[in-house]
Amino acid sequence: MLKNRIIPCLDVKNGRVVKGINFVDLKDAGDPVEQAKIYSDGGADEICFLDITASNENRDTIYDVVEKTSKKCFVPLTVGGGVRSTDDINKLLNCGADKVSINTAAVENPKVVFESSKRFGSQCIVVAIDVKKNRDKWEVFTHGGRNNTGIDAIEFAKKMEDNGAGELLVTSMDRDGTQIGYDIDLISKISLKVNIPLIASGGVGNLDHFVDGIKLGKASAVLAASIFHYGKYSIKEAKEYLKSKNVLVRL
């Protein structure tokens, strides 16, 4: 049987790992290459790098990080943040990324998703959707959560599937950094709407949140940053806990 994936995410700024609490208040906490290696040795099913300030700063450092990491880690590596064009995607893939996640550009120019999935294959195109709830509607945000587009997140998710996305990375901005758990309602609604795998993100504070993301949210994979990053739990502990709750994991 296919296993549910546990994906530690490393937020990277200027080549260093940071993790934002609700997208501000950054804390510097380490070298991304070493961190990634620790995670892959610890049983991470995939590693995710998010270049968080890439949209408005010099982002060449991320290429160097990806290149070095891909020579040391032999599990899938997903890289996102500031990806604007098929050329950006090509460059990241050539540096050794296995998948590239597209956020702002997917909203502003959905053609990028269509064209890049045709050119590189859907398997390496992840559309990252940042979502905030506004009354009864979930709205898509861009530019690292700064701009509200007003676009309905569930409809947008379906549209991205139709455009050729191979996976969706759905982050609840309401939950990100809060450690109170995924927005299960949002995750499950999108997961039931699309036929491509969904990675749940934003809000993990304990191991039961992973169980909920998979069992209730119907996510194929669960992503988290701080819970692993500050050593609260190891990847192995998380997987053993999930197994004890009858969630299929690779151990």
Add this chain to the structure above:
Amino acid sequence: MNVTIVDYKSGNISSVINSFKEVAKDKVNIEVTSDLNKIKSSDKVVLPGQGSFKSCIDALNNINGLVDTLNEFAIDNKKPLLGICVGLQMFADVGYEEIETKGLGWISGKVSKIDNQNGKYKLPHIGWNQINIVKRSKILKDIENNSHMYFVHSYEFIPEDKNVISSVTDYSSNIVCSVEKENIFGTQFHPEKSDNLGLKIIDNFINL
């Protein structure tokens, strides 16, 4: 020894290159090229493949003489060749991704979309799944049954002769994970992304 990874300008092969170099260290020379003479003179060939069946076949055909050279290497001279993912799928006679496309015809069979059973199974089949080893294969040496490997694909290879199948995995149906036919080897999963067990498979191929 020379192992050539065929670079036919389709998809992302950085991870394949990195993993082979990691395993080869300084003992084996890893070439990454589409140079026909280098392919002819190498001891082993790796045929990676990402994207659609059609785009990979088109890319092979775009390099003048490449398909003939690969035929000569694998079929006439019977030298070891490893196909990965769409690289394996291209062994088939025909593929049905995008449009009906003729394959290399090395192992009779077809490549069709995985049956998602009306949405019950998400596609692509992405992630770690266990392989059920159904036949001894040289590239699976020292790999335990039910080991996890990393998969990313929506299409599956269905060979006519089931005897070529060395492992299968359970996703909607029994999907072919690896094949061995004389000197021709293939994996549907990505050994280059399957951590230490994947590197072991690469090591097995290099040491054939």
